[in-house]
Amino acid sequence: MNAAARPAPGNAADADAAAATETSHGLLTADGLDFRYGALPVFTEVSLSIRRREIVALLGGSGCGKSTLLRVLAGLESPSAGQVRFLDQPLERPHPRSALIFQHASLLPWLRVEANAAFGLDFRHQPAIAAGVRQSRVREALAAVGLAGREHAWPAELSGGQAQRVALARALAREPELLFADEPFSALDAITRAEMQNLLVDVVHRWHAAVLLVTHDIDEAILVADRILLMGGRPGGILAEWTVDVPRPREDHPGAVTALRLEILAALRDTFTQATAGVD
Ligand SMILES: Nc1ncnc2c1ncn2[C@@H]1O[C@H](COP(=O)(O)OP(=O)(O)O)[C@@H](O)[C@H]1O
Ligand SMILES: [Mg+2]
Structure with missing residues (x-):
């Protein structure tokens, strides 16, 4: 590990300590998560893992449970069933080595x-x-x-x-070892948004942090993520997963980006069809 590339003094020891606790299961693992608001099941049987330094996008339509899942994975809400582990410990509250950003900066x-x-x-x-x-x-x-x-x-x-x-x-x-970002750029104009997407990738690489990026924007997911998880269904679940192996900067590979975009769009359409099937 190139700990010297981390920005602040005193990080090498921290990084090594964190690396020592890493297991093959990853930085964060979620196993069999269910969540309900009262009688309303939001998602069920969600299992996933995030590896160190990996940028994972959680993509899905509005209302499918992305923000709720992020809050559970970040320790802000307890799951109705299942467990979240972060740095090899059961997560019961937000961890000091995680951080959150939301759509509004709330300064x-x-x-x-x-x-x-x-x-x-x-x-x-x-x-x-x-x-x-x-x-x-x-x-x-x-x-x-x-x-x-x-x-x-x-x-x-x-x-x-x-x-x-x-x-x-x-x-x-x-x-942070892991940055949770819930639609952080949705309120920004297109140019600023593109700048921020590139900035996010740049800084988390420099900080050696992993990211869970919640987004409903396929292009954002493809531009930013190493891996994309598609959420959908009712109650929600992880329905599909793609590893994005398009080299960065991805704007330089429009053919590969478009092919992946079409594939994900088709899968996303299927989630809407499934979500509305049988609904009055
Ligand atoms: N505090 C809450 N109480 C009851 N229902 C909620 C609450 N927050 C969200 N929901 C419901 O849970 C579902 C998932 O919401 P959310 O996780 O915000 O979805 P997303 O982030 O994908 O748009 C939606 O049906 C929403 O109406
Ligand atoms: Mg949301």
């Missing part, structure tokens, strides 16, 4: 960019870090997302794309 308007990016690093469940280390981690993360020099800006001075860059920096500052 605190009374904190400057740097304080927003540092927000949460001091929380009780986070490993204690010295103030100097914290600041260098945050500055490095802000520089990596293209916000060097904007540390003292207020959230109100930022565009939507810049706000989402702060949210990404806040996640990176935690040095």
Whole structure:
């Protein structure tokens, strides 16, 4: 492992410790997950794994249970049945080596960019870090997302794309092994969105982090992911899986991207047909 490529000081030991706990099952494994809201079953019998440094897209139509599954995998909700393991331990609450980003950056308007990016690093469940280390981690993360020099800006001075860059920096500052991202770029215009997709791939590679990216956008899944899981059905489940072996940058391989896109689109259409069959 090229631990030296990790951005912040003191990471090599952490990375080696994490690698030592890795098993053939992966960084995160989910086994036989069911989830219901009261009487409403959202998904059933979901088993999956995410390997270290792997970018996995969870793709599916609106309402099929993607966000709920992400929340269960992140430890924000408990499954009705089954188990999630992260770094070889049963997961009962969000793990300090995981981080989350959502569609809206949710920055605190009374904190400057740097304080927003540092927000949460001091929380009780986070490993204690010295103030100097914290600041260098945050500055490095802000520089990596293209916000060097904007540390003292207020959230109100930022565009939507810049706000989402702060949210990404806040996640990176935690040095996550796994980043959960729920439709993080859905609210952005097309050009900003494409920039952010490339930025996400770039920074998680540099940080050696894995990603679970929830999206309803086939193109985003193909551009970003190493592997795509298709969710659908009623109740939901993982219906198909593709390994994306198109070389990066993927924009340079439009033929391969289009072929995969058509294949996934056909499968996605089938999930809608299945989901509506037998429904009044
Ligand atoms: N807090 C909740 N209480 C009850 N039902 C919910 C709640 N959140 C989501 N649902 C329902 O669970 C299903 C899956 O929702 P969600 O996971 O948000 O889907 P997706 O992210 O794929 O759009 C939907 O039918 C939704 O209406
Ligand atoms: Mg959702």
